[in-house]
């Protein structure tokens with residue numbers, strides 16, 4: 501009897517449980533159904549941005565920019581963050597972690613961002629990065645902002661995100677590999693040179709800065725005139741006058757990477773083209789000592805003598821096949837069709853002998869600006885004195901030394917590198933002693949190089965005393 505009652509109790513309990521389960525399942529079904537109905541009438545629109553593009557091999561640029569944008573704008577508001585340290589970086593970067601709502605506002609619209617990760621289905625064989633974990637950003641907003649989001653907000657996020665990435669990024673110095681699997685290898689670029697520490701005529705320096713500013717902001721202009729967004733600079737001058745320092749200052753100013761192209765390691769035109777294609781935008785491509793890198797002279801044949809020699813025919817064929825590095829390959833590199841890919845690149849050649857270069861290589865349009873880096877004159881010296889000794893022309897106790905140096909630098913050719921050498925001489929503890937050492941060296945050089953009488957007569961030396969320009973007449977012969 502007892503066992504009959506017990507079984508009856510268990511039976512009704514099971515029936516009750518089954519009823520509950522059916523109810524729960526029905527409720528989930530009902531909830532899903534209600535969600536579906538409300539979603540179809542909802543005023544909210546959602547856009548999902550996957551981490552990988554449809555072909556799954558490339559990361560989606562929009563996703564990367566959104567990540568940077570949200571990390572930059574919204575980390576203060578987020579409660580869950582992630583920290584990462586890149587291989588070349590000094591400071592960790594903070595990112596907003598997944599599965600939390602982040603609110604952003606834009607021109608009256610409120611946008612709700614949410615990041616989430618989907619695990620791969622167990623049946624999927626991982627072949628590409630996008631087959632592993634799949635990450636997404638989702639942005640939700642009122643449907644009345646659909647156009648604003650599409651045409652203004654997302655482009656704004658893309659641009660702002662790219663700027664954040666460029667600012668956070670450790671700049672890199674690339675060099676081409678002679679026979680490696682990759683075309684370029686790189687190290688972190690950490691050169692302290694800036695335009696403030698670069699010793700040269702202030703007006704010329706300002707002209708270069710203006711030119712760089714115009715270039716950086718010039719995308720629309722270049723598009724309008726139908727030119728590729730690139731600019732060529734030829735830096736020429738004797739050794740030690742600051743050509744490499746200028747390149748470092750430009751890179752630091754524009755925050756561009758540097759590709760230091762070693763032409764002697766490039767075997768032919770095809771390789772040169774591939775190297776170019778592998779460079780990224782916002783970069784400076786440098787070929788130092790272009791006159792020493794490859795002997796282009798004579799490679800184009802001597803047309804003066806009429807006809808085409810066998811050598812020239814061979815040269816033309818090799819040129820067409822790309823089996824050799826030739827001048828025309830170089831010209832193509834600078835302004836051929838391939839050079840237009842990517843945009844926002846500065847190409848810089850340096851040389852100690854501008855006169856040795858083929859005019860075709862440096863004509864305007866290829867090398868747009870020719871910048872002469874010259875021996876140290878008084879204006880440049882003032883920058884070096886400030887850099888190395890922390891003294892300015894307003895330091896009255898050095899007035900006489902400065903005046904003497906000003907006169908001597910006008911008469912004697914000494915590179916900024918040499919002047920810097922005297923200003924940082926470890927064996928002299930005091931600034932005055934170092935300046936005197938420089939005066940002695942300049943006098944010795946002056947004595948060794950007798951001056952041409954005509955130029956030595958009446959010279960005007962410009963010095964800037966206490967900010968006001970004064971002119972000191974110096975009759976060099978009489979002084980001696």
Ligand SMILES: Nc1ncnc2c1ncn2[C@@H]1O[C@H](COP(=O)(O)OP(=O)(O)OP(=O)(O)O)[C@@H](O)[C@H]1O
Pocket residue numbers: 697698699700737738739740741742743744745746852873915916917918920
């Ligand atoms: N104009 C300058 N302003 C500031 N420092 C300079 C300048 N010129 C040279 N120097 C100093 O001299 C050193 C050598 O200069 P740099 O390598 O830039 O000269 P360069 O013209 O590229 O020489 P080279 O033709 O031999 O390659 C630099 O490290 C820098 O300290």
